[in-house]
Protein backbone atom coordinates (compact mmCIF):
# COMPACT_ATOMS: atom_id res chain seq x y z
CA UNK A 1 0.00 0.00 0.00
CA UNK A 2 0.97 3.65 -0.27
CA UNK A 3 1.68 5.85 2.73
CA UNK A 4 3.22 9.20 3.57
CA UNK A 5 6.35 8.45 5.56
CA UNK A 6 8.77 10.45 7.70
CA UNK A 7 12.23 8.87 7.74
CA UNK A 8 13.96 11.49 9.88
CA UNK A 9 12.89 14.09 12.44
CA UNK A 10 13.22 17.84 12.08
CA UNK A 11 12.50 18.18 8.34
CA UNK A 12 8.84 19.21 8.62
CA UNK A 13 6.36 18.57 5.80
CA UNK A 14 9.14 18.71 3.19
CA UNK A 15 10.75 15.60 4.62
CA UNK A 16 7.61 13.53 3.98
CA UNK A 17 7.79 10.88 1.25
CA UNK A 18 5.05 9.01 -0.62
CA UNK A 19 6.22 5.41 -0.45
CA UNK A 20 5.20 1.75 -0.80
CA UNK A 21 5.03 0.20 2.65
CA UNK A 22 3.88 -3.11 4.16
CA UNK A 23 0.15 -3.43 4.84
CA UNK A 24 -0.89 -3.38 8.51
CA UNK A 25 -2.36 -6.51 10.11
CA UNK A 26 -5.08 -6.28 12.76
CA UNK A 27 -3.62 -7.48 16.06
CA UNK A 28 -5.62 -8.52 19.12
CA UNK A 29 -8.37 -5.99 19.75
CA UNK A 30 -7.53 -4.03 16.60
CA UNK A 31 -9.22 -3.24 13.32
CA UNK A 32 -7.61 -2.30 10.02
CA UNK A 33 -9.29 0.74 8.49
CA UNK A 34 -9.18 1.25 4.72
CA UNK A 35 -8.65 5.00 4.94
CA UNK A 36 -10.79 7.24 2.73
CA UNK A 37 -9.83 10.52 4.41
CA UNK A 38 -7.40 11.69 7.09
CA UNK A 39 -7.56 14.86 9.17
CA UNK A 40 -4.51 17.16 9.29
CA UNK A 41 -3.49 18.57 12.65
CA UNK A 42 -0.96 21.12 13.84
CA UNK A 43 0.20 18.32 16.16
CA UNK A 44 1.38 16.33 13.11
CA UNK A 45 4.14 18.91 12.70
CA UNK A 46 5.10 18.56 16.37
CA UNK A 47 5.41 14.79 15.86
CA UNK A 48 7.61 15.36 12.80
CA UNK A 49 9.81 17.62 14.92
CA UNK A 50 10.04 15.10 17.78
CA UNK A 51 8.28 17.60 20.05
CA UNK A 52 4.89 15.89 20.50
CA UNK A 53 3.61 14.33 23.73
CA UNK A 54 4.45 10.90 22.30
CA UNK A 55 7.43 9.92 20.12
CA UNK A 56 7.25 7.36 17.32
CA UNK A 57 10.27 5.36 16.25
CA UNK A 58 11.28 6.18 12.65
CA UNK A 59 10.12 5.59 10.00
CA UNK A 60 6.47 6.42 10.69
CA UNK A 61 3.44 7.97 9.06
CA UNK A 62 1.85 10.93 10.83
CA UNK A 63 -1.92 11.23 11.12
CA UNK A 64 -4.06 11.23 14.26
CA UNK A 65 -7.56 10.89 12.78
CA UNK A 66 -9.04 8.97 9.87
CA UNK A 67 -12.35 7.92 8.36
CA UNK A 68 -12.97 4.91 6.16
CA UNK A 69 -14.30 1.38 6.17
CA UNK A 70 -13.26 -1.50 8.36
CA UNK A 71 -11.23 -3.88 6.21
CA UNK A 72 -10.48 -6.58 8.78
CA UNK A 73 -10.85 -7.22 12.50
CA UNK A 74 -8.35 -8.84 14.83
CA UNK A 75 -8.98 -11.45 17.53
CA UNK A 76 -11.41 -10.36 20.21
CA UNK A 77 -13.10 -7.57 18.24
CA UNK A 78 -16.88 -7.79 18.43
CA UNK A 79 -17.92 -4.17 17.94
CA UNK A 80 -17.14 -4.02 14.20
CA UNK A 81 -17.31 -6.19 11.10
CA UNK A 82 -15.62 -5.62 7.73
CA UNK A 83 -17.42 -2.98 5.73
CA UNK A 84 -18.49 -0.83 8.70
CA UNK A 85 -18.01 2.91 8.18
CA UNK A 86 -15.98 4.41 10.99
CA UNK A 87 -13.90 7.31 12.19
CA UNK A 88 -10.84 6.42 14.25
CA UNK A 89 -8.07 8.09 16.21
CA UNK A 90 -4.83 6.13 15.76
CA UNK A 91 -1.87 7.30 17.84
CA UNK A 92 -0.11 7.89 14.47
CA UNK A 93 -0.21 6.43 10.95
CA UNK A 94 -3.33 8.07 9.49
CA UNK A 95 -1.59 9.47 6.38
CA UNK A 96 -1.83 6.10 4.63
CA UNK A 97 -4.14 3.90 2.61
CA UNK A 98 -4.67 1.65 5.62
CA UNK A 99 -4.04 1.86 9.33
CA UNK A 100 -4.37 -0.58 12.22
CA UNK A 101 -6.00 0.91 15.29
CA UNK A 102 -7.47 -0.37 18.55
CA UNK A 103 -11.20 -1.00 18.09
CA UNK A 104 -11.70 1.12 21.21
CA UNK A 105 -10.35 4.11 19.29
CA UNK A 106 -12.97 3.78 16.54
CA UNK A 107 -16.57 4.97 16.37
CA UNK A 108 -19.27 4.06 13.84
CA UNK A 109 -20.37 7.03 11.75
CA UNK A 110 -23.84 7.81 10.43
CA UNK A 111 -24.60 6.62 6.89
CA UNK A 112 -24.98 10.20 5.67
CA UNK A 113 -21.73 11.54 7.18
CA UNK A 114 -19.21 11.73 4.35
CA UNK A 115 -15.63 10.60 4.92
CA UNK A 116 -14.08 14.07 4.62
CA UNK A 117 -16.39 15.42 7.32
CA UNK A 118 -15.80 12.35 9.49
CA UNK A 119 -12.00 12.54 9.19
CA UNK A 120 -11.93 16.17 10.33
CA UNK A 121 -14.40 15.57 13.13
CA UNK A 122 -12.85 13.77 16.14
CA UNK A 123 -9.85 15.89 17.15
CA UNK A 124 -11.44 19.29 16.60
CA UNK A 125 -14.87 18.58 18.02
CA UNK A 126 -13.64 16.08 20.60
CA UNK A 127 -11.06 18.48 22.01
CA UNK A 128 -13.41 21.42 22.22
CA UNK A 129 -16.32 19.47 23.62
CA UNK A 130 -14.40 17.60 26.33
CA UNK A 131 -12.41 20.74 27.11
CA UNK A 132 -15.41 23.02 27.48
CA UNK A 133 -17.89 20.55 28.96
CA UNK A 134 -15.78 18.16 31.05
CA UNK A 135 -12.80 20.31 32.06
CA UNK A 136 -13.88 23.96 32.03
CA UNK A 137 -17.53 23.18 32.82
CA UNK A 138 -18.76 26.05 30.67
CA UNK A 139 -22.26 27.13 31.65
CA UNK A 140 -24.99 28.91 29.69
CA UNK A 141 -24.77 32.65 30.17
CA UNK A 142 -21.00 32.64 30.74
CA UNK A 143 -18.53 34.43 28.49
CA UNK A 144 -16.11 32.29 26.47
CA UNK A 145 -12.97 33.77 24.92
CA UNK A 146 -11.64 31.66 22.02
CA UNK A 147 -8.12 32.37 20.74
CA UNK A 148 -7.10 31.01 17.33
CA UNK A 149 -10.84 31.05 16.69
CA UNK A 150 -10.71 30.16 12.99
CA UNK A 151 -8.29 27.24 13.41
CA UNK A 152 -9.04 23.53 13.65
CA UNK A 153 -9.85 23.32 17.33
CA UNK A 154 -10.65 27.03 17.82
CA UNK A 155 -13.51 27.10 15.34
CA UNK A 156 -15.27 24.17 16.98
CA UNK A 157 -14.85 25.89 20.35
CA UNK A 158 -16.71 28.88 18.93
CA UNK A 159 -19.50 26.70 17.56
CA UNK A 160 -19.84 24.54 20.68
CA UNK A 161 -19.61 27.56 22.98
CA UNK A 162 -22.56 29.13 21.17
CA UNK A 163 -24.44 25.83 21.31
CA UNK A 164 -23.82 25.62 25.06
CA UNK A 165 -25.33 29.07 25.53
CA UNK A 166 -22.20 31.14 26.11
CA UNK A 167 -21.43 34.65 24.92
CA UNK A 168 -18.52 33.92 22.57
CA UNK A 169 -15.65 36.30 21.78
CA UNK A 170 -13.56 35.09 18.81
CA UNK A 171 -9.97 36.25 18.28
CA UNK A 172 -8.35 35.47 14.92
CA UNK A 173 -6.01 37.12 12.44
CA UNK A 174 -7.67 39.12 9.67
CA UNK A 175 -11.15 39.75 8.34
CA UNK A 176 -11.50 36.54 6.34
CA UNK A 177 -10.81 34.35 9.39
CA UNK A 178 -13.10 36.44 11.58
CA UNK A 179 -15.87 36.01 9.00
CA UNK A 180 -15.51 32.23 9.35
CA UNK A 181 -15.82 32.52 13.14
CA UNK A 182 -18.86 34.73 12.69
CA UNK A 183 -20.49 32.14 10.43
CA UNK A 184 -20.12 29.64 13.29
CA UNK A 185 -22.01 32.01 15.57
CA UNK A 186 -19.35 34.08 17.38
CA UNK A 187 -20.98 37.09 19.03
CA UNK A 188 -17.89 39.33 19.09
CA UNK A 189 -14.96 39.39 16.65
CA UNK A 190 -11.51 40.77 17.47
CA UNK A 191 -8.49 40.84 15.17
CA UNK A 192 -5.55 39.08 16.84
CA UNK A 193 -3.30 41.97 15.81
CA UNK A 194 -5.37 44.73 17.43
CA UNK A 195 -3.17 47.22 19.36
CA UNK A 196 -4.65 46.54 22.79
CA UNK A 197 -6.25 43.09 22.96
CA UNK A 198 -7.17 43.37 26.63
CA UNK A 199 -9.10 46.62 26.03
CA UNK A 200 -10.79 45.15 22.95
CA UNK A 201 -11.96 42.09 24.92
CA UNK A 202 -13.28 44.16 27.82
CA UNK A 203 -15.04 46.51 25.37
CA UNK A 204 -17.27 43.64 24.19
CA UNK A 205 -19.16 43.87 27.47
CA UNK A 206 -16.92 42.83 30.36
CA UNK A 207 -14.51 40.07 31.37
CA UNK A 208 -14.41 36.40 30.48
CA UNK A 209 -15.31 33.23 32.39
CA UNK A 210 -13.53 30.67 30.22
CA UNK A 211 -10.43 31.18 28.08
CA UNK A 212 -9.91 28.55 25.34
CA UNK A 213 -6.30 28.83 24.25
CA UNK A 214 -4.67 26.83 21.44
CA UNK A 215 -2.22 29.70 20.68
CA UNK A 216 -0.33 30.77 23.84
CA UNK A 217 2.04 33.77 24.07
CA UNK A 218 0.81 37.35 24.18
CA UNK A 219 -2.76 36.44 23.29
CA UNK A 220 -3.08 34.22 26.34
CA UNK A 221 -1.56 36.88 28.59
CA UNK A 222 -4.07 39.47 27.36
CA UNK A 223 -6.92 36.99 27.83
CA UNK A 224 -5.86 36.18 31.40
CA UNK A 225 -5.91 39.87 32.28
CA UNK A 226 -9.63 39.84 31.38
CA UNK A 227 -10.48 36.89 33.66
CA UNK A 228 -13.60 37.23 35.79
CA UNK A 229 -13.89 35.91 39.36
CA UNK A 230 -13.63 32.08 39.23
CA UNK A 231 -12.62 32.07 35.55
CA UNK A 232 -11.11 28.94 34.01
CA UNK A 233 -8.23 29.05 31.52
CA UNK A 234 -8.11 25.98 29.32
CA UNK A 235 -4.58 25.28 28.06
CA UNK A 236 -5.06 23.62 24.66
CA UNK A 237 -1.81 24.30 22.82
CA UNK A 238 0.91 26.69 21.75
CA UNK A 239 0.53 27.26 18.00
CA UNK A 240 2.46 30.54 18.40
CA UNK A 241 5.43 28.56 19.71
CA UNK A 242 5.36 30.64 22.90
CA UNK A 243 4.45 28.74 26.10
CA UNK A 244 2.99 31.29 28.55
CA UNK A 245 4.55 31.72 31.97
CA UNK A 246 1.79 32.33 34.51
CA UNK A 247 2.31 34.38 37.67
CA UNK A 248 0.54 32.51 40.50
CA UNK A 249 -0.40 35.76 42.25
CA UNK A 250 -2.64 36.69 39.32
CA UNK A 251 -4.51 33.40 39.76
CA UNK A 252 -4.90 33.93 43.50
CA UNK A 253 -6.40 37.39 43.38
CA UNK A 254 -9.17 36.44 40.97
CA UNK A 255 -9.71 32.81 42.05
CA UNK A 256 -8.73 31.63 38.57
CA UNK A 257 -8.23 27.95 37.63
CA UNK A 258 -5.71 27.05 34.94
CA UNK A 259 -6.63 23.70 33.40
CA UNK A 260 -4.13 21.62 31.48
CA UNK A 261 -5.91 19.59 28.86
CA UNK A 262 -4.76 16.85 26.46
CA UNK A 263 -7.79 15.32 24.80
CA UNK A 264 -5.91 12.31 23.41
CA UNK A 265 -5.11 11.12 26.93
CA UNK A 266 -8.79 10.24 27.47
CA UNK A 267 -8.57 7.45 24.87
CA UNK A 268 -6.43 5.46 27.32
CA UNK A 269 -7.12 7.05 30.74
CA UNK A 270 -10.89 7.60 30.60
CA UNK A 271 -12.34 6.02 27.45
CA UNK A 272 -15.89 6.11 28.84
CA UNK A 273 -15.72 9.91 29.11
CA UNK A 274 -14.48 10.16 25.54
CA UNK A 275 -17.17 7.75 24.29
CA UNK A 276 -19.85 9.78 26.05
CA UNK A 277 -18.55 12.94 24.38
CA UNK A 278 -18.53 11.27 20.93
CA UNK A 279 -22.14 10.10 21.44
CA UNK A 280 -23.18 13.66 22.23
CA UNK A 281 -21.27 15.14 19.29
CA UNK A 282 -22.48 12.65 16.71
CA UNK A 283 -26.02 13.11 18.02
CA UNK A 284 -25.69 16.87 17.60
CA UNK A 285 -24.35 16.37 14.07
CA UNK A 286 -27.31 14.10 13.23
CA UNK A 287 -29.68 16.74 14.58
CA UNK A 288 -28.11 19.30 12.25
CA UNK A 289 -26.71 21.35 15.12
CA UNK A 290 -23.07 21.21 13.97
CA UNK A 291 -21.66 22.61 10.72
CA UNK A 292 -18.17 21.13 10.30
CA UNK A 293 -15.94 23.48 8.33
CA UNK A 294 -13.25 22.01 6.07
CA UNK A 295 -11.44 24.76 4.15
CA UNK A 296 -9.19 22.56 2.02
CA UNK A 297 -8.61 19.00 0.88
CA UNK A 298 -5.58 17.44 -0.82
CA UNK A 299 -5.04 13.90 -2.14
CA UNK A 300 -2.70 11.62 -0.19
CA UNK A 301 0.38 12.17 -2.41
CA UNK A 302 0.09 15.93 -1.61
CA UNK A 303 -0.15 15.46 2.16
CA UNK A 304 2.89 17.70 2.72
CA UNK A 305 1.08 20.55 0.98
CA UNK A 306 -1.97 19.94 3.19
CA UNK A 307 0.15 20.22 6.33
CA UNK A 308 1.87 23.34 5.01
CA UNK A 309 -1.52 25.04 4.59
CA UNK A 310 -2.08 24.56 8.32
CA UNK A 311 1.40 25.59 9.43
CA UNK A 312 1.40 28.70 7.24
CA UNK A 313 -1.94 29.78 8.70
CA UNK A 314 -3.63 29.63 5.30
CA UNK A 315 -6.45 27.27 6.34
CA UNK A 316 -9.62 27.75 8.35
CA UNK A 317 -11.31 24.98 10.30
CA UNK A 318 -9.91 21.67 9.09
CA UNK A 319 -7.70 20.51 6.24
CA UNK A 320 -8.38 16.92 5.17
CA UNK A 321 -6.35 14.49 3.06
CA UNK A 322 -8.40 12.31 0.70
CA UNK A 323 -7.40 8.75 -0.12
CA UNK A 324 -8.50 6.89 -3.25
CA UNK A 325 -11.19 8.10 -5.65
Ligand SMILES: NC(=O)c1ccc[n+]([C@@H]2O[C@H](COP(=O)([O-])OP(=O)(O)OC[C@H]3O[C@@H](n4cnc5c(N)ncnc54)[C@H](OP(=O)(O)O)[C@@H]3O)[C@@H](O)[C@H]2O)c1
Nearest residue numbers: 042148151152153172173214236237238239240261262263
Ligand atom coordinates in the same frame (compact mmCIF):
# COMPACT_ATOMS: atom_id res chain seq x y z
N1 LIG B 1 -4.71 19.78 24.04
C1 LIG B 1 -5.21 19.02 23.09
O1 LIG B 1 -5.78 17.95 23.35
C2 LIG B 1 -5.11 19.49 21.66
C3 LIG B 1 -5.92 18.92 20.66
C4 LIG B 1 -5.81 19.43 19.36
C5 LIG B 1 -4.91 20.47 19.11
N2 LIG B 1 -4.12 20.96 20.10
C6 LIG B 1 -3.18 22.05 19.88
O2 LIG B 1 -3.91 23.22 19.56
C7 LIG B 1 -3.15 24.02 18.69
C8 LIG B 1 -3.96 24.30 17.44
O3 LIG B 1 -4.14 23.09 16.70
P1 LIG B 1 -4.98 23.09 15.36
O4 LIG B 1 -4.80 21.73 14.75
O5 LIG B 1 -6.32 23.63 15.59
O6 LIG B 1 -4.12 24.13 14.48
P2 LIG B 1 -4.55 25.27 13.47
O7 LIG B 1 -5.75 24.85 12.69
O8 LIG B 1 -3.31 25.63 12.76
O9 LIG B 1 -4.99 26.48 14.41
C9 LIG B 1 -4.04 27.20 15.13
C10 LIG B 1 -4.38 28.66 15.10
O10 LIG B 1 -3.37 29.30 15.88
C11 LIG B 1 -3.15 30.59 15.36
N3 LIG B 1 -1.72 30.94 15.38
C12 LIG B 1 -1.19 31.96 16.05
N4 LIG B 1 0.12 32.02 15.89
C13 LIG B 1 0.45 31.03 15.08
C14 LIG B 1 1.69 30.59 14.54
N5 LIG B 1 2.85 31.22 14.78
N6 LIG B 1 1.67 29.50 13.73
C15 LIG B 1 0.52 28.85 13.47
N7 LIG B 1 -0.69 29.24 13.97
C16 LIG B 1 -0.71 30.33 14.76
C17 LIG B 1 -3.71 30.61 13.94
O11 LIG B 1 -4.74 31.56 13.96
P3 LIG B 1 -4.55 33.05 13.41
O12 LIG B 1 -3.83 32.94 12.09
O13 LIG B 1 -5.95 33.51 13.31
O14 LIG B 1 -3.76 33.76 14.45
C18 LIG B 1 -4.33 29.24 13.71
O15 LIG B 1 -5.62 29.34 13.17
C19 LIG B 1 -1.85 23.27 18.43
O16 LIG B 1 -0.85 23.73 19.31
C20 LIG B 1 -2.21 21.84 18.73
O17 LIG B 1 -1.10 21.06 19.11
C21 LIG B 1 -4.22 20.48 21.37
